Amino acid sequence: MSGQNRYDVVVLGAGPAGSSAAEYASKGGVKVALVERKEKTGYPVRCGEAMGIKGINNIGFDVDPGWIMNRIKKACLISPNGTHITYTKMADSYVVNREIMDADLVKRAVNAGTDYFPNSPVLSVKQIEKQLYECRCPDKTFTAPCIIIADGVESRLARDLGWNTVCELEDIDCCAFCRIDCDIEQDTCYFIIGSQITPAGYLWIFPREKGQINIGLGLLGSHSSPGKAKTLLLDYINKHYPHASISNLHCGGDPAGQYLLPLVKNGAMVVGDAARQVASLTGGGINYALFAGKTAGTVAAEAFQNNTFNMSHLNKYESIWKKGYGKQQLRSYALKSILLKEVNDKFLNGIASSLVKKPSSKLSLLNIFFKVFLHKPGALLKTYLLFR
Numbered sequence: 173m174s175g176q177n178r179y180d181v182v183v184l185g186a187g188p189a190g191s192s193a194a195e196y197a198s199k200g201g202v203k204v205a206l207v208e209r210k211e212k213t214g215y216p217v218r219c220g221e222a223m224g225i226k227g228i229n230n231i232g233f234d235v236d237p238g239w240i241m242n243r244i245k246k247a248c249l250i251s252p253n254g255t256h257i258t259y260t261k262m263a264d265s266y267v268v269n270r271e272i273m274d275a276d277l278v279k280r281a282v283n284a285g286t287d288y289f290p291n292s293p294v295l296s297v298k299q300i301e302k303q304l305y306e307c308r309c310p311d312k313t314f315t316a317p318c319i320i321i322a323d324g325v326e327s328r329l330a331r332d333l334g335w336n337t338v339c340e341l342e343d344i345d346c347c348a349f350c351r352i353d354c355d356i357e358q359d360t361c362y363f364i365i366g367s368q369i370t371p372a373g374y375l376w377i378f379p380r381e382k383g384q385i386n387i388g389l390g391l392l393g394s395h396s397s398p399g400k401a402k403t404l405l406l407d408y409i410n411k412h413y414p415h416a417s418i419s420n421l422h423c424g425g426d427p428a429g430q431y432l433l434p435l436v437k438n439g440a441m442v443v444g445d446a447a448r449q450v451a452s453l454t455g456g457g458i459n460y461a462l463f464a465g466k467t468a469g470t471v472a473a474e475a476f477q478n479n480t481f482n483m484s485h486l487n488k489y490e491s492i493w494k495k496g497y498g499k500q501q502l503r504s505y506a507l508k509s510i511l512l513k514e515v516n517d518k519f520l521n522g523i524a525s526s527l528v529k530k531p532s533s534k535l536s537l538l539n540i541f542f543k544v545f546l547h548k549p550g551a552l553l554k555t556y557l558l559f560r
C-alpha cells in the first residue's frame with residue numbers, strides 16, 4: 173500500500189454533488205481531496221440532461237455556456253388517449269451535455285485548490301479515531317477528520333458508516349435511457365403518461381441538439397421487473413420512431429423517494445443521489461446535487477476555523493437542506509403518493525380533455541394538480557395542505 177494522504181476534507185465521488193462540494197470546501201481555504209473511481213467522470217451519461225433554469229439560478233450556480241445544448245421553453249403532457257396539454261410556466265430548462273459539465277465541475281474544484289484523484293475506487297471508509305476517517309483505494313489511503321460521501325445512487329460508502337441506504341421498491345425509479353436521431357420542435361419537451369406506455373411512471377423526451385433527442389422511461393421499482401424499463405422504451409421507439417438510430421442506451425436507478433436522515437454524522441456528510449436528494453415526482457437530481465454539494469462544502473470549510481475542527485458545525489448543512497430543497501422534496505414525495513393512489517387512464521383522459529381548452533400560458537403544474545383533484549375532495553384537501 174503506497175501513499176498516505178492527509179487532508180482536512182476528503183470527498184468520495186466526482187459527480188455534480190462531489191465536485192461542487194470539493195470546489196466550495198477548497199474555496200473556504202481547507203485542504204481537499206476529490207476521489208473518483210472512474211477515469212472519466214460523467215461518462216457514460218445516464219441522464220436526460222435537463223436542468224430547470226429557475227432552480228439553478230436560485231442556487232447561484234454559474235452555468236457555463238459550453239454545457240448548454242438546447243433551451244426548452246414549453247412542456248407538453250400527453251395523456252393516455254393522446255391529448256396534448258402544453259404549458260410554459262416552470263418549463264424553462266437547459267438541456268446540458270453532462271459529459272462536458274461533469275468534467276468542467278471537476279476542473280472548477282481543481283482550480284479552487286482541490287487535489288483530484290481519478291481512477292481511484294474507494295473500497296472502504298472507516299472511522300479510525302474520534303476525529304479521523306480512513307478511506308482506502310487499491311493503491312492509496314486518504315485520512316481526514318471530515319468526509320463528504322457523494323458516490324451516487326449505488327452508494328455503498330455511506331453504508332460502511334452505518335447509514336441505512338436501502339431504497340424501498342416504491343422509492344426507486346427503474347429507468348432506461350438513450351439518444352435517437354430525429355427532428356422534433358427544439359423548444360418543447362414531452363412527458364407521456366398512461367398504462368400503455370408504462371405503469372407507475374412516465375416516458376420523457378428532451379430535444380438535445382438539432383436532429384437528436386434524449387428519450388427515457390422510468391417506472392417505480394414496485395411495478396418493475398428485470399429489463400422491463402428497457403423493453404417498454406424500445407417498444408415505444410420502434411412504434412413512434414421506427415427508423416431512428418439509437419445510441420447511448422443505458423439503464424439505471426433514480427432514488428426518487430425521501431432524503432436520507434440524518435445527513436450528517438460524526439464528521440461525515442452525505443450528498444446528492446447517495447443521500448437520495450432527488451425531486452420525487454420528476455426524478456430530477458442535478459440541481460439538488462449541486463445545492464447539497466455547494467452547501468456541504470461551504471459548511472465543511474467553515475467548520476475548520478481557527479485551526480480546530482468543530483464537528484457539530486456540520487449540522488448546519490442538514491438544516492440548510494431541510495429549509496431549502498428538502499422541503500420541496502418532501503412535498504413532491506407526498507404529491508406523488510397521492511397521485512399514485514388516485515389516478516388511472518380514464519381519469520387522466522377526462523382531466524386532459526378539460527385542460528386542453530385552456531391557453532398554455534395560463535397553465536402551471538400546480539393548476540394541473542388542482543384540476544386533477546377537483547372531483548376528489550379528500551385528495552384536493554391533502555394537496556392544498558401541501559402547498560399552503
Ligand SMILES: Cc1cc2nc3c(=O)[nH]c(=O)nc-3n(C[C@H](O)[C@H](O)[C@H](O)COP(=O)(O)OP(=O)(O)OC[C@H]3O[C@@H](n4cnc5c(N)ncnc54)[C@H](O)[C@@H]3O)c2cc1C
Pocket residue numbers: 184185186187188189190207208209210213214218219220221222223292293294295322323324325329347348349388423424425426443444445446450455456457458459461
Ligand atoms: C436515466 C436517468 C435520467 C436522469 N435524468 C435527469 C435529468 O434529466 N435531470 C436531472 O436533474 N436529473 C436526472 N437524473 C438524476 C441525475 O442524473 C442525478 O440525480 C445526479 O447525477 C446526481 O449527482 P451525484 O453527484 O449525486 O451522483 P452521480 O452523478 O451518480 O456521481 C457519483 C460519482 O461517484 C463515483 N463513485 C461511485 N462509487 C465510488 C467509489 N466507491 N469510489 C469513488 N467514486 C465513486 C461515480 O463514478 C460517480 O462519478 C437522471 C437519472 C437517471 C438514472
